[in-house]
Amino acid sequence: MSADIESVEAFTERARDWLATNLPSWDDELLDDVVLQNRIFDGGFGGLAFPPEYGGAGLTLAHHKAFYETADELDRQLPGKYWVSIGMVAPMLLERASEEIKQEFLPQILRGDIVVIQLLSEPRGGSDLAGVMTRLTRDGDQYILDGAKMWSTNAYLADYGVCLARSDWDVPKHPGLSMIIVPLDRNDDVTVRRTRMADGQMGDVCEEFFDGVALPATNLIGAEGDGWSVAQTLMAHERNQTAGVGFGYLGSGNTTVMVVDRSALAASLAATARARDVLDDHSQQLADVFVDSIVTKLTSARIMRGQMLGTHEGPWGSAGKLLGSEAGHRAALASLATTGADAVVWDGDEISVENAGTAWLLARSSTIGGGTSEIQRNIISERLLSLPREPSFDRELPYSEVVRNASKF
């Protein structure tokens, strides 16, 4: 770290002054996300840890963290729609994309003028991401994309996606993959459909269908066959995102952080339980919501500190993601149980979703989305604790053969 960088303390003071005068509070009239992000960027606080040549401020992740913490401390409005684009895709592009792509995309992403999301999971499976079946076929100086993606968060409001696709079926699964940028605002050969969730409401997640989409070869991120390693970079940022660390930490601008403070929830459930005269029945469970909340937050903060100090190397984001999402699931069950019959029944003819019962229907979203708890446990045991890996059935063979073999398992 060079000596001429502004100290985090001085920066925080500067950020505090700027935030207080330039961003409205959450109690004020809500501003559009684009307006907010434009303002942050134009004020010199966009892309804080990105280099100046790509529109960044050339500071560090510590400055980045301080900015968002201060914004939350001052209860300032932060934009909500950029957490994938700015929190995950932008740092991936910084690390992996060509100079041309970085110069073209990063300033626009960081200013909030465009949104780029990820196109990874497919209807056929999300855990085994390297098993994707979307086809990328070389055709002269362009590629043709065919297939379907699912679970693409915010695709309905995005301009581009970074898409993981299979470019070679005759090599094993990982080297057969490539990552490429796809424009999503074309309606002839790209279809984007929002997914209706178990609560009956439209989700932020979407399904996409690609029907012979022609893309210039320069849209590749990394070389052909580098797709898996680029996806790894993306997923590391995703885990940081859900754990609320690194580039992914965007304060209240990201409501998908799973490591959240649930002490207020514990308090309101305790009040509910007392009013309903069932506190005795739920006291242990409700105290655990509180304890989980504190332990999870401290663990995540410790991991973040460790990452900066260098004591926590490797996929520690999985730990925060696992702890936070499982704690969230337990809290949802506690809400359901404590609110009893009133969690599932209400007055009136209208379908209501504002109740603990409906929330329960989505309680597994966070233990599935962003990589399931099972997959996080595999990562922690095999990659963090170096336990022996499961025998593999699909790593060495050409992928076309793996697909054939699977049906005979």
Next chain:
Amino acid sequence: MQLELTEEQEALRDTVRKFIETEVPLTTVRDLHGEPDGFSKDWWREAANLGWTSPFVPESHGGGTLSGRATSDAVIIAEEMGRLVAPGPFLPVNVVAAAIARFGTESQAEAVLPGLAAGEAFASWAFAEPGDRWSPDAFETTISVSGDKVNVAGEKAYVEAAGVADHLLVTGRGEAGLTQVLIPARTPGLTIVPGRSIDMTRRYGRVVLDGVELPATALVGAAGAAQPAVEYLLRLALTLQCAEMVGVAERTLQTTIEYGRDRFAFGRPIVSFQALKHRVADMALWVEGAKAVGEELVRAVDADADDAGMLSSVAKVHIGRRCLDIVDDCVQITGGVGVTWEHDIHMYNRRAAVDRAMFGSPEAHRRLLLTHIERQTPRGAVR
């Protein structure tokens, strides 16, 4: 659930299953979500013709049992309903039918039972009170008798199918103790506040009783003497509910295992991963335990055995808890599609969550059981 069924009961199970599969499959359940009553009255009449409302109604009034054991017959239907989260006011109609047949007067039986048995009329038990109160000790609704009149005042909540009910069996406190009355839904002073639930088809309502005056002939059983009836009806409701949850849990687990055999990750079926297999094994045993306790409860309720109350609480604790656990873990095993509208499992989660809450939560029944446990003679307590 019951290991030994009579031939007639097996036939009932098969026809109920086929009837549900063809008349109210899951696609229909989805459509009914938007309907105010959550079921079609024409369809209910057909269900009644197949015997859904018969078990607790004497033959003389249009009902009858197949096995001589009404509860044993009824849980066959309840379990099948759980398997496909079927619609219809099965529990409230049968519980009120049982109440009238067993504790009502002959003229009440004549007035009410034929309609219920034919599927032409509807009834529900207005039992619990707002704030999740399922214990009669906490009831505030009063039923007072003066001369040949009965006055009812109070509020009842979580009344299933209240909106379509023609008759409401109301439990309240009288001068002499717990008392029950059967009130026609269109009685002055009785207001039904319609309500919904997270279940796709199950509707509830609140019943507000303000200055309701009825002839004394509305009493079901003597004033102040309803305690045994209330205990019986509560056990019966829990039995039907638990049988339904067995159906929910078993079907969800089966479907999920089948899905997991065909779903591949890392070149193998997902159910080949030990992390999932162990959970599936636990869940299969929870289902087996649920059936074991459910079956025992049916026996006890039909025989009016001394342990029926205790067993109903044990069943609610085990089944109420594990059914939801099973559906919940099956969502996890199903992966992302398990939290979408398109996948059927949310309909099972909805039913499991509603069943868990009604007629006392597993937590409430644990508390009841503790009273029972502490009455046992201890072998030596550790200080």
